Amino acid sequence: MLSLNYIREHQQEVIDRLAIKNFNGKEVIQKIVLLDDQRRETQKKLDDLQAQGNVLAKEIGLLFQSGKSAEATLLKEQTAELKEKAKSLDQSFEEIKKELDEVLVRVPNLPHPSVPTGKTPDDNLVVSQEGEIVPVAATAVPHWDLTTKYDLIDFITGNKITGAGFPLYKGKGARLQRALINFFLEEALKAGYQEVQPPYMVNAASAYATGQLPDKDAQMYHVGLDDMYLIPTAEVPVTNIYRDTILKAQELPVRNVAYSACFRREAGSYGKDVRGLNRLHQFDKVEIVQIAHPDHSYDVLEEMKAYVTGLLRKLGLPFRVLKLCGGDMSFTSALTYDMEVWSSAQARWLEVSSVSNFETFQSNRMKLRFRDENGKMNMPHTLNGSALALPRIVAALLENNQAPDGIRIPPALVPYTGFDMIS
RNA sequence: GGAGAGAUGGCAGAGUGGUCGAUUGCGGCGGUCUUGAAAACCGUUGACCUGCAAGGGUCCGGGGGUUCGAAUCCCUCUCUCUCCGCCA
Numbered sequence: 001m002l003s004l005n006y007i008r009e010h011q012q013e014v015i016d017r018l019a020i021k022n023f024n025g026k027e028v029i030q031k032i033v034l035l036d037d038q039r040r041e042t043q044k045k046l047d048d049l050q051a052q053g054n055v056l057a058k059e060i061g062l063l064f065q066s067g068k069s070a071e072a073t074l075l076k077e078q079t080a081e082l083k084e085k086a087k088s089l090d091q092s093f094e095e096i097k098k099e100l101d102e103v104l105v106r107v108p109n110l111p112h113p114s115v116p117t118g119k120t121p122d123d124n125l126v127v128s129q130e131g132e133i134v135p136v137a138a139t140a141v142p143h144w145d146l147t148t149k150y151d152l153i154d155f156i157t158g159n160k161i162t163g164a165g166f167p168l169y170k171g172k173g174a175r176l177q178r179a180l181i182n183f184f185l186e187e188a189l190k191a192g193y194q195e196v197q198p199p200y201m202v203n204a205a206s207a208y209a210t211g212q213l214p215d216k217d218a219q220m221y222h223v224g225l226d227d228m229y230l231i232p233t234a235e236v237p238v239t240n241i242y243r244d245t246i247l248k249a250q251e252l253p254v255r256n257v258a259y260s261a262c263f264r265r266e267a268g269s270y271g272k273d274v275r276g277l278n279r280l281h282q283f284d285k286v287e288i289v290q291i292a293h294p295d296h297s298y299d300v301l302e303e304m305k306a307y308v309t310g311l312l313r314k315l316g317l318p319f320r321v322l323k324l325c326g327g328d329m330s331f332t333s334a335l336t337y338d339m340e341v342w343s344s345a346q347a348r349w350l351e352v353s354s355v356s357n358f359e360t361f362q363s364n365r366m367k368l369r370f371r372d373e374n375g376k377m378n379m380p381h382t383l384n385g386s387a388l389a390l391p392r393i394v395a396a397l398l399e400n401n402q403a404p405d406g407i408r409i410p411p412a413l414v415p416y417t418g419f420d421m422i423s
Numbered sequence: 424g425g426a427g428a429g430a431u432g433g434c435a436g437a438g439u440g441g442u443c444g445a446u447u448g449c450g451g452c453g454g455u456c457u458u459g460a461a462a463a464c465c466g467u468u469g470a471c472c473u474g475c476a477a478g479g480g481u482c483c484g485g486g487g488g489u490u491c492g493a494a495u496c497c498c499u500c501u502c503u504c505u506c507c508g509c510c511a
Contacts, residue, residue, distance in 0.1 A: 039472095040472090040473070043472070043473065043480080044473070044474090044479090044480095046480080047472090047473070047479055047480040047481090048479075048480090050479085050480060050481085051479055051480070053491085053492090054479095054480090054492085056491065056492090057441080057490095057491050057492040058441075058442075058491095058492080059491090060441090060491045060492070061441045061442085061491080061492065062441090062442090064441090064491090065441085072491075073491095075491070076491050077491095078491090079491045079492090080491085082491095083491090246433090246470085367471095369470095375452085377470085
């Protein structure tokens, strides 16, 4: 979340920048400042009362020790009064704090100054494009037919076992999944990331910290009996490793990579968007997460973008990079690049990665700090990106590499698959 | 799942009703000594809120209670450890 001090000192700027995210912040910001004023005022009164009480308690103790119990008893009566006052004050203090927090936690992150204005994905800015977009061959088959033809993925049985959006991978389809996961992990290790294996379920505190709660709870599967959430991305558990911690400046940047299955309810989707591998309830993803010094976080973001595009290049997939417009950005992000691969048989771009800088938004929520070069407390920036999400990569690989005799596996992947053709 | 023990600062570990935000050791930081380092010695070393500052307030796993006063007593929750049971 945004820091209170920043909001107080830059009210108009905050409102203006939130507008780029199509968030009308005028009333909310005013309310926040008002509540915070009340909070400070109440706290001052409360502190004064408590200070008085502390003095009295000390005096009473001394009086008792020196045997002047009559005087002590007299003072005790004063304390009762103080306590009465403090009690009601404390109650309103807690109420104010709660209300302030509830409002504050729903304010999105401020977009970076370079974020383009816009409301829909059409307003995203194409930063770069690479690779040959081959015209769709008349014989080109979409991946959902290819997976059936070569018996790679069984959507019907997955549906029987669980439901729509839970595919069953089989044979070379399953092996391709495993190969991609390994390929992505090994590449990340070479690039200096440390591998971690996080839990697939998180508690509410973790989901709050990265920004999935309170507003996006409907997008997560919730295990009610134990009040846990299935992770929508490894970002949640991996970033939460550092919740409530104080890092040293020399520990930055922290670079973690994790493979996990991801679970998304994605209520409300329909049509061709959800066909085949385009949108699933359970999918595999390798995620990179960095915690960076605020001075360098945008260099880190560029480095992560370059890393992800490097992966796409190695897989031989045509891709483009988008800088998301304000309206298409996530609640928590300050700047996001999306990577899309060209799916030749569907003749459309498929989002396969999203790389974001959250600046201090998550750090602030999760009380992640670091001691800077001067020994001062400071908040680091958190960043993450998919590197990469599997299903749409598989879709593009199948569609783009199809030939009459089967599907070619990109050379970079062959050491991991153990086969170079699917036929 | 059953029984017992415990949760204190970066770590270890004292503290069982008042001057305890907390003894001490290790670690960290600064210094003396040294060509340099080590050792030794000296000093320093928690976080948060509030305030221009001085200061004030809060925090000893979380929440609640008793008391003029709680790290210390009571209730409750969570977690950890030991033993037993079960088990990939």
